[in-house]
Amino acid sequence: MLTVQNMSVRYGAIAAIRDVSLSVKQGELVALIGVNGAGKTTTLSTIAGALRPFQGSITLDGEPIQGRQPEYITRRGIALVPEGREIFGSLSVAENLTLGGFVRRNRGERERDIQEMVELFPILGERMRQAGGTLSGGEQQQLAIARALMSHPKLLMLDEPSLGLSPVLVDQIFELIGRLHGRGVTILLVEQNVERTLDLVDRAYLLHTGTVEVEGTPAHIREFVDVESVYLGERGRKA
């Protein structure tokens, strides 16, 4: 479904990621793991169109999308839940969801999708008229994911969904990601909670200083990587 080949991104003269290649197949749950500054968020932002790659290609179902505008990429079927959630704080929950379904032109379809999201995230149903900025961190994360799902994406990209949440809410978020995967949603997940992530995903890529160091199944990653060292910000590869 998604194929990234030899993608490099620069911030001015500094290379943020170099020759990153990865792929996500239909129905897969794939993770990008790595320490802070490894290039995980840059990779997602570039796929989503917020950044332009310096070189390399990104294709979605065979169509090149590198360098296209973010709105085009969303309409082609990629939805990003960014780090920090970025929900619209002054807009109500219902309005946030409505905008998530902007690419669905039909109002009736949008209304049906909102009802579906309420079934998936019952707490949002109780908060429909509340301003997004007044929700708790966990509720905001649920709203951000629901808003992304409103566009019926082919690929859902989640950037650090557990960041800043209490342990109980982290459990809920990981449970939710598992449920979405179970429903057939294709997911590319960026997480620092490596142990929990490897328990959940089909495959993973370990990024280090902007390049892919190891890729494969969770068992394969564990074989090569000292998972605890990834938490501690060290290189991660076992001796």
Next chain:
Amino acid sequence: MITLEFIINALSLGSTYALLALGMVIVYGILKLVNFAYGELIMIGGYSLFVLSLGPRLPWFVMAVLAVGVAVLTSWLTERVAFRPVRDKSLTAMLITSFAVSTLLQNAALLIISPRARAVPLPSLFSESVVLLGQSVPWRNILAIVTSVVLLLLLVVLLRRTVLGIALRAAADNFRMTRMLGIPANLVISLAFAISGLLAGVVALFWVGRTASVTPTIGAAPLLVAFVATVIGGMRSLEGAVLGGYVYGIVFSLIGVLLPQALLEFREAFMFIIVILIILFRPEGLIRGGAPSRRAG
């Protein structure tokens, strides 16, 4: 003192200023651009009335609608032709562009029409008054209040009940994220400029209605009013802009009543002292709005 006539005059001024401020902040919210060409939209509205009065005789209401339409079209065109090409450049480039557009439009009016004031047609209602509770109240002021309230209500419906309107509010909150939801940047920005032009066009009718004339530099004063009102109300809030406009209009009217005759010529200086005091205590304006977001580009 505080009479019905005073209240209606103050509300009339506040309503006009509220529309002015809203027209400025709706563009600022998305582009983080103080559009210095905004005042020229009022000039364009005024000259449109003048030019239309030279042609076949049309009812004033039709001329007014056409004049507002020209202001909307001009605003949209300035975005399409001048601002869009430099949108992803620096904010300085955008500001210089807005000065350039302002100068260009002013000079076009100077060269094509005249540096001298031109009379604009007004309906007789604009010079008539009605007696309310024993006091004479100009129809023009009542019309300004009613028109502003109706326009503000329509905008509330647009911004709260339509997907495009919600997208516009979202874009003012976080433009990058708005685009990430598949909402086209050009569509949202064009809509913001069109609404800005609509508000400037309507204000133009009442602004030129005061003197029944239009000059190439008529836009300078409303531009300053819009800017100060948005600073009072809050640059990051649409509601703040409306509140700022009303506060400016009402306080300015109050100063006119409360100041002794000898100090009336310093009315604006007193107004700015009050504005400075407001900024000292509320640096972000009366309504703070959302967290600052990156500008569109």
